[in-house]
Amino acid sequence: MxxxxxxxxxxxxxxxxxxxxxxxxxxxxxxxxxxxxxxxxxxxxxxxxxxxxxxxxxxxxxxxxxxxxxxxxxxxxxxxxxxxxxxVSKLVKSEHEFPALSLDKTKDRQALAGWLGGMEGVLSWKLDGLTVVLTYRNGTLLKAVTRGNGFVGEDVTHNVVHFAGVPRRIGFGGKLIVRGEAVMKYADFEKVNKELPETEAKYKNPRNLASATVRLLDPGIALTRPVTLCAFDLVYADQGADISDPNSKFSQLEWLKKQGFTVVEHTLVTSLTVEYEVGRYEEELPGNEFPTDGLVLIIDDEKYGKSLGSTGKFPRNGIAFKWQDETAETRIREVEWSASRTGLLNPVAVFEPVEIEGTTVSRASVHNVSIARSLKLAPGSGVRVYKANLIIPQIAETFDPKGETFVPSKCPVCGGPTVIRENEGIETLYCDDPGCPAKHVGRFSYFVSRDAVNVNGLSEATLEAFIDAGFVRRFPDLYHLDRYKEAIVGMEGFGERSYDNLIASVEQSRSVKFSALLNALGIPGIGKDMAKQLSRFLGENACERFRELLKERYDFSTVDGIGAVINDNIYAWADDPERFGEFEALLPELDVSDDAPAARVEAGSEGNDPVYGRTFVITGSLVNFTNRDQMIAFIEERGGRVSGSVSSKTDYLINNDVNSGSGKNKKAKELGVPVISEAEFMAMCKGN
Ligand SMILES: [Zn+2]
Structure with a gap:
């Protein structure tokens, strides 16, 4: 072969x-x-x-x-x-003889002259595709390997032979290693995407399509896709290549052209001309057939460049220049008004999804009414979007506006009236209804807290951001955050990983004890302890039973420990269609279980369990249980109670330092309450 x-x-x-x-x-x-x-x-x-x-x-x-x-x-x-x-059934891994490191980046064009110093440099496009390394021997292509991680790539020879810009034979007979970028013209990208059957997923941009084509297993398909390989670096050539100045990167590229390669547009520059040349490339940008994501500047003197070595991460002989902010053009779908706890209604531009700096964005906050109005944000308006600091999507400007920005007179959350307030010439929109749920971030943060449904790691700040963005309006919305995945991943301080962690926590929180759910609802007077009491009273299928008793208008004040005030609070909540509807909508999202094993409750007595019906106080650090809450849960599951202070009603004080001189130990001794260690407590439970 x-x-x-x-x-x-x-x-x-x-x-x-x-x-x-x-x-x-x-x-x-x-x-x-x-x-x-x-x-x-x-x-x-x-x-x-x-x-x-x-x-x-x-x-x-x-x-x-x-x-x-x-x-x-x-x-x-x-x-x-x-x-x-x-x-091919799979792409075979192939090691690079010369590692392909990526370059350090700058956005500061003035810095380029300083970086060059007295040296000459080669300025060229940084093409936006997939890097491929070609190896020739005896004048023919031996293999083509993707860049991969820079050290090991994949053999894609079967596809690359079909690409434009890859010469079949070259005059040079020695070993030659060339790096090039596999790219697809914008026009071809549109064409290929359009011709894909309706059932196929369309590619997002020319880079995705070029990259997918390079890595196809079936060259029959690669053959039908117009991909060009633009050579941008001669990595290695055996002795004997007739390069006019073998040590000059510029001369090397010129020589590659003569061998028949398609070579990236390049220019020799000095510190005096580099800024002007960058400007010239920038002017060419709108007419470019191939996608680019900046420029590359390499020191022309190869030996000197190599002598600079690398910073460990980046080679020092080159630098990538990125245009100030990558922008993308798109059109407004709608302007959403999202509410915050202060009642502020923030305009959010929702637009056709576009890819910027490697991620898909479809929403940008617009800050206030004045900015939204000056941008003329209306459905259909064309906008240029960029990412501030490469993270936060923003609207840069509008082209082709389609009317004035509509400012709602009703709050999108509660339907209450809105007001525009003006401060130093800046207009902002507020919801004027004090009962607006958007103002109740606290309600949500209580709902997700540990003794409630327990969504681990969902902070109040995050919740507030979600409420602001309109992702969360009622409790059930917390279980559908995946609808806003791309927006959440793009949020400041968020990422794919924290999004995944959050969703995992949300999923975990779906299985919940009834008392925790009851506590989470935030009915006045029904906290953690009262919820447990009520749950124990309800017994088996507590959640179902609770709903039945509500329908029957059962008088909960007859339940031990629940007075008339709490009974009234329960019915005020149940009679509020907004709140009760929220509860009902929540149930299909959850897997609600009973608190204590029903049999134990039905026994209604201590039985043989030394924990049941007893009151414990815990002090000091624990050894067997991971933390105090875990021990409390253990005791409560068995029908015991845990109190914060020692009193005559205390049955046991649990303290691993039995002889400590702490206040609780003293009090226990005074009252004759037995002080037991964790080990003794465990032994007591096991003895049962
Ligand atoms: Zn409102």
Missing amino acids: EERTVFDWIEEENKGAGQAGEKEFGRMKELVKTLNEAAFAYYVDDREIMSNFEYDRLYDELAALEKSTGVTLPDSPTKSAGAGYRP
Whole structure:
């Protein structure tokens, strides 16, 4: 296979075409189409529309027809990069002889001159595609490997041979290693995306498409995709290359052109000309056929550049320049007004999703009414979006405005009237209703707290941000945060990882004890302890039972420890359609379980359990239990109570330092309350 290059094979394959009958030709067309669809679905889409057996059968039929007719259709899956084509089953890892490190970045164009000092540099586009390393020997392509992590990439030779800009043969016979960027023109990107069947996911941008094409397993598909490989660096050449100045990066690129490579546009610069040249590239930017994400500046003197070494992370011989802020054009879908706890209604521009700096954004906060009005944010208005500090999406400006910004007269959360307040010329919109739920962040932070439904790691600040953004209006909304994934991931201080952690915590919180849920609802007077009491009274299927008793208008004041005031509070809550509706909407989200094993409650006595009905006080540090709350839960599960201070009603004081002189120990001794260690407590429970 090394002797015969892939190009020879392709040429031979298409040379001696004989005559095919119409019937055979039709069948071959059909087979090619079916097989390509199946391969695409399987390898690219992860979807199996045909069994391997069926694929092999059709493939063999096609191969036989091609042999008998001598015709191979241009997009036939049998057209191989190697002998005996099959789509590769996976990409094989391949180590780079010369690590491909990425460059340090700057956004400051004035810094470039200082960085160059007295040296000459080569300025070129930083193309936005996938980097591929080509190795030639004896004038032919040996292999093409993706950049990967810089040290190890994937062998993609089978696709890269089909790309424009990759010469079939070069005049130079020694070993040559070249880096290039596989890129796709904007126009071709649109075309390929449009031609994808409706069922296929469309690609987001030319980089995604170029990158997917490079890594295809089936070169039959790569063949139909117009990808260009633009060489940007000569990594290594054996002695004997007739480069006019072998030590000059500029001369090397010029030489690569002569060998037949498509080479990235490049310019020789000095500290005096670099800023001007950057400006010239910038002017070219709007007309560029290929996507770019900045410029690259490399020291021309290769030996000197290499002598600078690297910072550990970045080589010192080059620097990437990024344009100030990457912007994207899109159109407004709507302007949302999201409420905060202060009653402030913030405009949020919701637009067609666009990719900026590597993530998809679709929302940007607009801060106040004045800014929204000056930007003329209305559905359909064209806007340019950027990410401030590369993180927070912002609207830079509007083009093609479609009318004035509509400012709502009603609060989107509670429907109450809104007012515009003016301060130093800046207008802001407020909800004027004191009962507006948006103002009750506290209610939500209590709901998610540890003794309530317990959403671990959901801070009040985060909750406030979610409420502001309109992601959370009622308790059940907490269980549907995934609807706003992209917006949350893009929030300041958030990321994919913290989003995943949050969702995991939310999922975990779905299974909840009834008393914790009751506590979470925030009914005045029903805190953690009262909720447990009520739950114990309700017994088995506490949640269902609670709803039944509410319907019957059961008098809860008859329950031990629950007075008339709390009974009134319960019914004030249950009769409020807003609140009770919220509770009902919450139930399908949760898996509510009873607090204590029902049998224990039904026993109604101490039984044999020394914990049941006893009051404990815990002091000092614990050894067996991870923390005090865990021990409290253990005691309460068994029907015991835990109190904060020692009194005549205390049955046991649990203290690992039995002889400590603490106030609680003294008090216990005075009152004759036994002081036991954690180990003794455990022994007591086990003895049961
Ligand atoms: Zn409101």
